[in-house]
Amino acid sequence: MLLVKDWLLEFVSLPKTATDEEIARRLSLSTVEVEGVRSGGGLQDWHDIVVGEILTIEPHPNADRLRIAHVHCGNKKKPLSIICGGSNLAVGMKVAVALPGARVRWHGQGDPILLEKTAIRGVESDGMICASAEISLADVFPSCAEHEILDLSALAAPAGTSLEKALPAHTVFEIDNKSLSHRSDLWGHRGMARECAALFAAPFHDKKMPALPGGTGRSLTVTVSDADLCSRYIGLAVDGVSYMSSPGWMQERLSAAGVRPISALVDITNYVMLEYGQPMHAFDFDAIAEKENAHIIVRRAQEGESIRALDGGEYVLSSDSLIVANQSGPIAIAGVMGGLTSGVTESTTTVVFEAAHFAPASIRRTATKLGLVSESSRRFEKDLDPELPRLAMARCLQLCAKIFPQSRVSSAVRDVFRPRPQSRPIVLTREYIERRLGIAFPLGRMVTLLKRLGFGVRAGRQSIAVDVPSFRRKDVMLPEDILEEILRLAGYETVPSALPRVALSVSHPDTLRAVCRDIRHHLSLRFAFHETYTYAFSRPQTVRAVGHSVDDYVKLANPLSEERPLLCRSLIPNLLEVLERNQQKEKRHAYFEINRVFLKESSYPSIPSDHSPVVPHQPLLWAFVFGSRDDAKRFAFCTDAMKATLSFLGWNAQLGKVSSLSLFYPNRSAVIMVNGVGVGAIGEIARATRTQLGIDEPTVACEIDLSLLAKQSRDVLRYVQPSEFPASFRNVTFVIDERHSYDAIARALACAHPLISVFEPRAIFRDEKKVGKNKKCLSFHITYQARDRTLTSEEADRAHASVVDALAKKFSAAIRS
Amino acid sequence: MNTELKDIQDREERAIKKAKTVKELAEVELSLFGRKQGLLTTVLKSLKDKPEHERRTFGAQANTLKTRLTQQIEERRAIVGGLEEGSEPFDLSEPLLPIPATGSLHPVTQISEELEECFSAMGFRVLDGPELENDFYNFEALNHPADHPARDMQDTFYIKDAPALLMRTHTSPMQVRALRQYGAPLAAIVPGRCFRNEATDARHEHTFHQLEGFLVDADVSFAHLKGVLEAVAHQLFGEMVRMRLRPKYYPFVEPGVSGEVTCMLCEGKGCRVCKQTGFLEVFGAGLIHPNVLRAADINARRWSGFAFGFGLTRLAMLKYGITDVRLFHSGDSDFLKQF
Structure with a gap:
């Protein structure tokens, strides 16, 4: 919202200390977000930009869309000829002319650039006729159509005047609308002025509005058939108006506040809206009247009923939308936009003004549903003060009389009003205030501050009772709300900082969180993986490439783009995309992620007695991908990273049967088992999947459900007292058939002799010529040790011989050494 | 001899x-x-x-x-x-070859872990909750009734064929979930991933991380909120920073404030990052609204509390001078490798 300082000052006398910056600062610190202050010209330097007047226009010889305008730019200068593509260019129009040397924003974008004299399609141009955005005036003079140039005809300044001087110097505060969400009273200059008065302890000058005068001559009736959605509707007819431009002062103010002047009647309603915050509407009496009688009916739309709105669009309505209608059908979408045929036109002589209070939720729903958010709907949805329509209507009549001296109210005042129930005063006790603020705040000071804001306050010895004025009834309902008023006005520094004193409580170790942390640290520090965050959303083509069906996925109703409409069921698809993305610049590909996925087939554990809608199961997964050309090491590295990490955490992971996941080679994948429970899978990505994803490097992926894992019991580390007696070491190398797995050999070795204390593999070697086809050669380093004596060399030899013998027998191993 | x-x-x-x-x-x-x-x-x-x-x-x-x-x-x-x-001549600078690979921890993880440690030491529990939430916990229980304009402040991803389900727009739903589960008194923080349906550019991202914190106990006051926020600000940005509060509307707190700290880049003198104001907006906070306590089955007469939240992603950007928020979820190895 744009706040014009002059306008503000009509309602409040601010002290001399209230400079523009100070006003902005105080508003920011106590009330709303001020995004910027603009004074005088604007946001850019306007040297060499002057007001010009179009004398003649001729077509451009070489371009259909361009024309040559001859522009009067002051008495001292010859008329300039300027090439222009403006769609609204007209003889007699006043325009902003940028002369060579000026700075303009090309197509309204980027930083201003230096304008030079150039030829456009073979014809010299002496300058440029600017659109509002090109000279940073888009906020003040928004353009309606494409290729529209800025029309300055309303300015009094003669041709040749510099733009700086020609434009009225208004100080304008830009207020962030979001910060006004809860303050329906601040959506107009009057409300803001009242707030400023409170901030600066300055007098607020409200305009005294007389009671609405009824008139005669026109028959106007108002029926509100749905009082729940419309608690107040004031309508009255005014004769003696006509189609004309509004006076310069009004156009200037509207422009400064960012609203485009249209015609006097429309401008009056907009002016009142910007001043009081109350949207108004003007109907053409003759357009809505039937048989000399205008009967306005405020009702819900019938299902499928439609209306052509002022913006030219045809809108189909449903029964939860409120409309304003006459006997034959809708004439306005209540609070959102007027109808095209019922509005004021060039032939309007009698007007019906509307000022109403509509139910905010309904307005919001309708505007959202129709995609038709307007200045009006934006205000109504904040729940305006029901007292406001009367004041606004009175102000409207005042302006009308000023602009159309012949005008007069020509119907009875129709004011259908269902007042809100009286609200009870909010009582704050001294004790409550002290407990909530943490300090004893003097009641007297509270009374002063609240009164400044327009609250009625009665102070007792131990408490105050606050009457909330109707314009704050929406956002001030509780004692807490009153505290906020006090704090923001007194300044938050009034309350000192203190740390709470709380009782010690037992600690609640969170296994899952600790596990996640350890996995992260292990994988990144020990196994050199990069921790990655990917989106919770997946691409359909990636999901299909890993063999999933899109039907199994939870889907977004309103994805940002159609690219990622699916909620992840696995972290692997997105991780594979990461690998693909980095494959050109990296030699080693190691990425992992710990995050939630979303499974619709089961539900998130709910809290006892929770009746809110059930949400899908969202287990925490840990996944990693590792790409490498080294066939022998790729898989072993990944199983080691997985097993060693889990083992550190106390889980002994085993590779179970082949994983059924189709993204893996069937022969190079396995289910990961912990305590006999399948907690995940590991495997090498099948070529078909890789090709679809554009991944060149052979890749292994692993995924484990941590939520499931955390439920498994963990091994406690078992300590063994080191033997006091020295150990003996022996090596064995043997060739064995491929069908014997390393695991089977290791298991056999582990129980091959009681004197074996540890053994470790030293080499696994394959070579068709040296070792043989389908054979492998293994070397082990074995440690023999007794707990009660030093082994003699003979004892160690005997033990080793029996181990070698056992291997030879069990696996038909050919012993090499 | x-x-x-x-x-x-x-x-x-x-x-x-x-x-x-x-x-x-x-x-x-x-x-x-x-x-x-x-x-x-x-x-x-x-x-x-x-x-x-x-x-x-x-x-x-x-x-x-x-x-x-x-x-x-x-x-x-x-x-x-x-x-x-x-x-003997010896080159100490010679690298180990082949150069051992090094891994990295995501910057948000690092910041989150640092804060979890800080808050745990202060006595806060670290909690986590569902990212796919229902309308009740994300809005209704947090004093955003249906058709409330405040819902506009948070563009929301909804779930197809399940109008009551959505991607949580903040970590605040855990205030209600946790209080319902554990009751009062309770002090907890909730670091986590949140979602807003807004177009991405260098400063906007539909997926980001927040840290929520709240304390519910007998006689928790505004002074306590200030004290804890200041302690956190000092932990995050150093003992030198000053904090100031401004009113800010969040339906689930009353009074609601925005906490700003003096810009650590220009030390409050005004620079591009703080838009010449000398202050950076860091926290949203306030005393928990009685309606929220009520939705969490907490007796609002007996207990009171404060809640605060801030963006972990934003903190990481400030801390490391990251100017493009999209990098956080890009998986770009040039980005990840640096942490």
């Missing part, structure tokens, strides 16, 4: 002391004990030519000398060798 032996002893002891390198010492050793021409070897060989009566004493003296010199050579070798080992 025999003068011949005495000469050898004096001369060779000097030679041993003079030897500066292992090589020189080896030369001395060779000249003494060399199998063919070694001085002492020759002396000992000449024993058999000596007369019987001399042979005994001479032999004993020669052997003593041999032991003595051998010992001195060994001692000297230990010294010279040690000196020599340490003085």
